[in-house]
Amino acid sequence: MQTALSLRLAHRIGPLPLKLAGAAILALLLAMPALHVWTDPASSLHVSAYTLTLVGKILCYAIVALAMDLVWGYTGLLSLGHGLFFALGGYGMGMYLMRAIGHDGNYQSELPDFMVFLDWKTLPWFWQGSEHLAWALCLAVGVPGLLALVFGWLAFRSRIKGVYFSIMTQALTYAAMLLFFRNETGFGGNNGFTDFKRILGYGIAAPGTRATLFLLTVLLLVAALAAGFWLVNSKFGRILTAIRDAESRLMFCGYNPLYYKLFIWVASAMLCGLAGALYVPQVGIINPGEMSPANSIEIAIWVAVGGRGSLIGPVLGAGFINAAKSWFTVAFPEYWLFFLGGLFIATTLFLPRGLLGLLRRHKEKA
Amino acid sequence: MMSVTTSQAVQRESWDGDTPASGRLLQPGLDVTHGQILYLDDISVSFDGFRALNRLSLSIGVGELRCIIGPNGAGKTTMMDVITGKTRADSGSAFFGQTINLAQHSEAEIAQLGIGRKFQKPTVFEAMTVQENLELALAGPRSVWASLRARLTGQQRDRIDELLTLIRLGEQRARQAGLLSHGQKQWLEIGMLLAQQPQLLLLDEPVAGMTDAETEKTAELLLTLKGRHSLMVVEHDMDFIASIAGKVTVLAEGAVLAEGTLAQVQADERVIEVYLGR
Numbered sequence: 001m002q003t004a005l006s007l008r009l010a011h012r013i014g015p016l017p018l019k020l021a022g023a024a025i026l027a028l029l030l031a032m033p034a035l036h037v038w039t040d041p042a043s044s045l046h047v048s049a050y051t052l053t054l055v056g057k058i059l060c061y062a063i064v065a066l067a068m069d070l071v072w073g074y075t076g077l078l079s080l081g082h083g084l085f086f087a088l089g090g091y092g093m094g095m096y097l098m099r100a101i102g103h104d105g106n107y108q109s110e111l112p113d114f115m116v117f118l119d120w121k122t123l124p125w126f127w128q129g130s131e132h133l134a135w136a137l138c139l140a141v142g143v144p145g146l147l148a149l150v151f152g153w154l155a156f157r158s159r160i161k162g163v164y165f166s167i168m169t170q171a172l173t174y175a176a177m178l179l180f181f182r183n184e185t186g187f188g189g190n191n192g193f194t195d196f197k198r199i200l201g202y203g204i205a206a207p208g209t210r211a212t213l214f215l216l217t218v219l220l221l222v223a224a225l226a227a228g229f230w231l232v233n234s235k236f237g238r239i240l241t242a243i244r245d246a247e248s249r250l251m252f253c254g255y256n257p258l259y260y261k262l263f264i265w266v267a268s269a270m271l272c273g274l275a276g277a278l279y280v281p282q283v284g285i286i287n288p289g290e291m292s293p294a295n296s297i298e299i300a301i302w303v304a305v306g307g308r309g310s311l312i313g314p315v316l317g318a319g320f321i322n323a324a325k326s327w328f329t330v331a332f333p334e335y336w337l338f339f340l341g342g343l344f345i346a347t348t349l350f351l352p353r354g355l356l357g358l359l360r361r362h363k364e365k366a
Numbered sequence: 367m368m369s370v371t372t373s374q375a376v377q378r379e380s381w382d383g384d385t386p387a388s389g390r391l392l393q394p395g396l397d398v399t400h401g402q403i404l405y406l407d408d409i410s411v412s413f414d415g416f417r418a419l420n421r422l423s424l425s426i427g428v429g430e431l432r433c434i435i436g437p438n439g440a441g442k443t444t445m446m447d448v449i450t451g452k453t454r455a456d457s458g459s460a461f462f463g464q465t466i467n468l469a470q471h472s473e474a475e476i477a478q479l480g481i482g483r484k485f486q487k488p489t490v491f492e493a494m495t496v497q498e499n500l501e502l503a504l505a506g507p508r509s510v511w512a513s514l515r516a517r518l519t520g521q522q523r524d525r526i527d528e529l530l531t532l533i534r535l536g537e538q539r540a541r542q543a544g545l546l547s548h549g550q551k552q553w554l555e556i557g558m559l560l561a562q563q564p565q566l567l568l569l570d571e572p573v574a575g576m577t578d579a580e581t582e583k584t585a586e587l588l589l590t591l592k593g594r595h596s597l598m599v600v601e602h603d604m605d606f607i608a609s610i611a612g613k614v615t616v617l618a619e620g621a622v623l624a625e626g627t628l629a630q631v632q633a634d635e636r637v638i639e640v641y642l643g644r
């Protein structure tokens with residue numbers, strides 16, 4: 001088993017060039033915040049706030065893609081509602097950031113601006129405690145987790161799968177979006193949360209804050225990759241692929257797929273929540289648009305393009321598509337959706353294993 | 367322990383006299399004092415008005431190898447679905463041993479109780495290696511927590527080696543199961559059933575799509591299992607049945623039409639009629 005495991009490790013991580021490429025990317029990612037903080041803005045080595053924020057945002061997306069792949073690529077549950085968990089995590093963090101504005105808002109009130117605008121006099125009950133970052137983080141992870149637990153338990157217990165499951169997740173995120181659009185829901189309506197000032201007393205746009213948030217995102221991605229790697233190579237991970245490939249066989253082997261699906265589904269939602277919590281302070285805004293069905297579908301496209309059923313694939317996919325997106329939407333804004341759609345079709349037709357499959361094929365030929 | 371010996375003895379006399387090999391015939395908790403491991407009593411199942419099973423009654427003895435034959439639509443697969451919890455009976459009862467009412471358990475629980483099932487179409491986990499398939503099927507705890515901490519013990523490794531030899535896939539152990547031939551997948555699936563250490567095995571067309579040589583080896587394999595496990599085999603291949611069967615049950619239109627040795631049922635007028643008479 002020990003040798004088998006190390007063989008598998010070597011096989012999964014790939015040959016030396018790929019390992020070196022991975023190490024180089026990681027070194028670059030770790031260097032970026034340092035270059036942002038410690039180099040002169042005029043220097044050619046300087047990493048601008050724009051670049052740092054853009055890459056930090058993409059790293060958050062990569063974490064979401066990884067979480068999505070655990071339920072889709074490994075377990076075969078295509079979720080078209082993962083954007084909801086991400087957005088909920090973002091809202092959890094956003095609540096803290098709104099409270100941290102304090103009296104510096106437009107209305108100089110103790111309450112967040114949108115509440116003053118709605119003529120609310122006191123904080124709603126679910127905002128209690130949100131002035132503490134630790135509690136906000138609990139919400140950012142716990143709320144998506146709890147929602148996933150309830151939804152998953154009902155869906156998996158009733159053995160809802162395939163396209164029915166996908167449609168239900170899509171409906172769930174759509175319903176949540178409509179709910180969050182309402183001002184009365186208490187989360188800022190269609191404007192959501194923005195104009196953040198500080199986090200733990202540090203200026204939200206200060207170079208040091210940006211660099212710290214960026215580093216935390218890199219760490220979370222690395223930790224998520226490591227945990228995912230351990231998970232999919234354990235017996236648990238093999239049971240997940242067994243659910244994907246032959247669920248009834250697994251049941252007749254004496255396993256109840258319900259608990260396995262629920263575990264990975266909830267873990268995935270919580271990871272998305274954490275990614276959302278890191279995303280919001282970096283981009284400085286969260287609104288119900290993040291819950292739109294199109295966003296969740298895009299997550300699935302990142303995973304499909306990168307290569308589902310592998311851990312690196314979705315990270316590559318999220319990175320590639322979002323980098324392409326930020327270039328395209330500047331250069332040819334009106335063609336971006338055509339490009340995305342075309343890319344998805346081309347991947348489905350020619351690259352069933354995604355970009356990673358392409359890399360691996362070259363390796364196998366060589 | 368007394369009852370165990372008695373039931374084996376009873377069993378041995380009651381049919382073809384083959385010596386049951388010693389082994390894990392019984393697990394604690396399963397009461398087979400009357401020598402029967404499975405009782406189906408008066409079971410009916412309807413799908414949209416179609417009576418798939420029509421007051422079916424059947425019992426299987428401990429250590430017995432029973433063959434089930436019958437024309438298409440006779441209810442063979444539905445019967446297996448009822449036994450394994452995939453389909454619930456509209457009426458009637460299914461008992462495992464004297465005391466376990468199968469209607470009260472889910473598919474996974476029934477598998478854990480000791481009933482293994484092979485599907486008509488060989489179903490293995492194609493993305494995994496042969497060995498990993500067997501590892502997943504090995505008897506043991508089935509909780510999420512246990513799966514996160516699972517490590518193969520030496521004993522389990524020996525058991526896997528033993529199974530690989532038995533199903534003749536020793537040299538394919540590191541191969542991806544999806545790359546096996548059809549017959550090898552059938553064997554792997556049988557191996558996975560055995561890894562669960564079931565007391566009753568339900569095999570739905572175990573030799574479908576096999577070459578003659580493979581069929582012969584499968585017959586040998588089933589004969590070695592007989593006595594150690596109780597087996598229920600659904601097949602269409604009469605030569606295969608002739609090579610393994612003690613007792614044959616003929617199903618037609620959801621009920622038992624005839625029961626006896628292969629020669630007896632083949633001579634039965636009603637059986638000839640359902641097979642040839644339309």
